[in-house]
Amino acid sequence: MKNVLRVSAVCVYDPDGRMLTVRKSGTSKFMHPGGKPEPGESPAEAASRELAEETGITVAPADLEPMGTWTGTAANESDTDIVATVFTAPGTWAAAGIEAAAEIAELRWLDTARAADFDDLAPLLTEYVLPRIAPWLQL
Template sequence: MNPRIVVSAVCVFDDAGRLLTVRKRGTDKFMHPGGKPEPGETAAQAASRELEEEVGISVAPGDLVPFGRWLADAANEAATQIEATVFTAPTLINAPGSWTAHPSAEIAEIRWLDLSGELPDDLAPLLTDHVLPLLAAQADRRG
């Protein structure tokens, strides 16, 4: 059995409906902001902390909305799985503009992903195998 890493991640959307993705220093795959919980942290607390540390977006743990929990191949560690709890950040209602994100900590680059366009081939398996198909299915039901 492959080793497993527990992580929390957050889907953040801008006012154009684009999804925030990040690339960690020394890696080539884009993924959600997020990371491993510290001892005693809940999944939401870890997601909130990592979101602020990695991209400077502050969302209280209680304001994050549970989106799903999946097992996926780790993007940057061979023969390893992640057990990911994914949340969505609340939309910015009655606020001008969008979230302002900037790379911090171990993040080398951020990219806002247009979900209506062709998807790049440098996305993490959690995104391609689980999150993006669910987001597409939700959009189809709304559409």
């Protein structure tokens, strides 16, 4: 039986429509900023906290727009499924000043129209989020 991990994640866009992705230290897949909720945290509270910890972007939990909740394969743990609640941050964010922090090794702004060119994207991103925001993609 697979382990199940609950996570919250946030889609953040720059003025050019690119989506912020992060790669955690010791991993190879790019994904949304986000992570596991702490005891008593709602999915939006966890998403807000993780976004701030990993990128320095501050968005109040109430300002996050729910996108959906999906169950899929964890990007970096083959014996684990994730139940991910994904939000969209309001507005757009300038890439300047956003830096990798906490366990994040690298940031990358992803042109979603070119997402099929990358083989290092997390399953949550390729199987659920990108088809919802860019249904023409064939990943």
